């Protein structure tokens with residue numbers, strides 16, 4: 631079957647150079663070569679996240695790190711900010727791990743306000759909070775800086791952030807924001823194959839883990855710390871993905887993180903202008919994501935048909951998630967996506983839907 635260029639919000643397109651990095655000869659995970667790989671890679675992630683805290687690698691998808699954050703950082707009660715499919719699911723993960731989890735639910739498509747969080751935390755009953763930075767199901771990105779300002783008033787509440795579809799696509803200055811766990815899988819804005827996740831883990835989070843008895847086995851932060859100090863992971867990691875991540879981080883740092891984030895912001899502008907012209911945006915104004923645009927299907931098109939036709943040509947987008955299926959559709963513009971690729975996709979959609987061709991006239995404020 632011919633390859634369809636992916637404009638779905640993960641897995642995203644992987645460049646040939648990074649696919650080639652996966653095919654490097656195997657090395658032992660207790661070898662000197664491995665230590666060199668590990669010790670070279672972690673500082674690059676720290677640079678990307680602007681953090682001096684620990685960064686750990688997880689051989690799993692992001693869901694594994696949701697579970698790790700809950701098991702290692704929640705001792706009493708966790709407040710789960712919920713506003714879409716993924717933030718709603720993190721709540722379920724907390725419950726599945728036997729934690730006392732409470733919902734802070736807002737309507738899908740809306741952002742979580744710092745005031746709502748402040749009000750919920752004011753009673754002093756919570757010792758952790760979960761926030762999904764970029765809700766992939768709705769195209770909403772929360773204002774982490776405003777939430778962080780509130781979190782500073784609650785130093786005993788662990789600030790757990792899912793940056794699954796925003797990390798490497800927009801700035802997340804972990805230490806400045808005071809985030810305790812900031813997690814992501816590499817198959818989204820890192821533009822790498824699925825199978826590896828990364829997370830910054832603060833010294834406060836490690837201190838919390840010390841007070842918790844049943845942290846689980848596979849992702850026990852204290853074991854991970856012990857092995858990190860030796861330049862290793864506790865169990866056999868996804869070494870091919872680590873090679874690819876290392877190569878991709880070199881490219882990200884040579885593109886320049888600011889340039890990378892600016893490219894994402896500019897792609898989002900193009901997608902939003904196109905969406906506003908022909909449809910409408912699903913995300914609340916001011917909360918639109920720089921990595922994914924969720925479009926309200928105001929024309930009542932068949933998204934399934936559109937995607938079928940796109941697939942026949944060369945590309946693939948995403949239908950709306952769960953209850954938003956056919957009511958919305960989503961175009962991801964994250965990772966290594968370039969302007970010409972996005973404009974090409976939008977022009978193809980214009981042609982398929984017989985829309986006045988505007989894709990290439992969208993302007994960018996530079």
Ligand code: PLP
Nearest residue numbers: 691692693716766792794795815
């Ligand atoms: N969090 C967000 C924001 C996501 O978009 C996803 C998946 O798309 C996940 C978590 C779960 O990731 P995974 O299925 O890779 O475990």
